[in-house]
Amino acid sequence: MRPPRLRAGDTVALVAPAGPVPADLLEKALPVLRGWGVEVRVGPCVRADPGSPPYLSGADAARAAEFTEAWLDPGVRCVLAARGGYGVQRMLDLVDWPALRAAGPKVLAGSSDITALHRAVDVHLGLSTLFSPMPASVLFDDFAVEHLRRSLFEPERTLVVRGGSPLVPGRASGVSAGGNLSLVAAGIGTPEHGSARDAIVLLEDVTESVYRLDRMLTQLLRSGWFAGVRGIVLGSWAACGNPADVRALVLDRLGPLGVPLVEEFGFGHVASSPTLPLGVPVTLDADLGTLTFDSPALT
Secondary structure (H helix, E strand, C coil), X not given: CCCCCCCCCCEEEXXXXXXXXXXXXXXHHHHHHHCCCCEEEECCCCCCCCCCCCCCCCCHHHHHHHHHHHHHXXXXXXXXXXXXXXXHHHHHHHXXXXXXXXXXXXXXXXXXXXXXXXXXXXXXXXXXXXXXXXCCCCCCCHHHHHHHXXXXXXXXXXXXXXXXXXXXXXXXXXXEEEEEHHHHHHCCCCCCCCCCCCEEEEEEEECCCHHHHHHHHHHHHHHCCCCCCCEEEEEEEECCCCHHHHHHHHHHHHHHHCCCEEECCCXXXXXXXXXEEECCEEEEECCCCEEEECCCCCC
């Protein structure tokens, strides 16, 4: 299912399902979001002191409750993650998924650690979501803000996303899937395991050395996660070592799959990252470096 698009006057719930939110970045972002003509409700964990351990925005139960209450609020049309970090997987089993399903569709947007939440919303609610830049980030620049706004309010204007260059040429169609590589790999063996069958997979990561990227890709390959994949789109690998080494690794691990493969597509932990829908039909043209979505991600 595709959630409804946002309109002026709608309410956006800002939540913190992972790490603590930098107060200065939050205060800088709030006027930008309100400038879209929406009401922004800031969840209790967004401004709360870090829980224990301190790399979380609050206790697991508190973060799960914040997310659940935002989704169940009939006035909320979009649940937007303030930032990533770590912690989403810890709270997934505490979310009342049947209640969320009964509440009906709404938009989930975020990236990085929020990849785990994208997978859960896909599996438990059957909804498409938006892999997007987040407000409490230094990467929430003018381009990222405007592309997210268009994706939420005017999704028909974001049907084609351009960038990158081919590592394996070709053209393929499938359903968009993936997100942050670390979180995709960490989901193996969980209820949100999923697979890349019939998918155009999007992958990116940050601050992971090349051998760790190797280990994660190898784990996904050995688990069968990539079986039936249609194409692969690689985003940024910020602070992941020498780009030439990353490219060599990708060709070694993913090249033998024989599907269209494009690198440097410009999404992820990098400035001016576009918003990319997950769970919707898309066509990858590796030669042209384009992702073309068959229909708007939101109705």
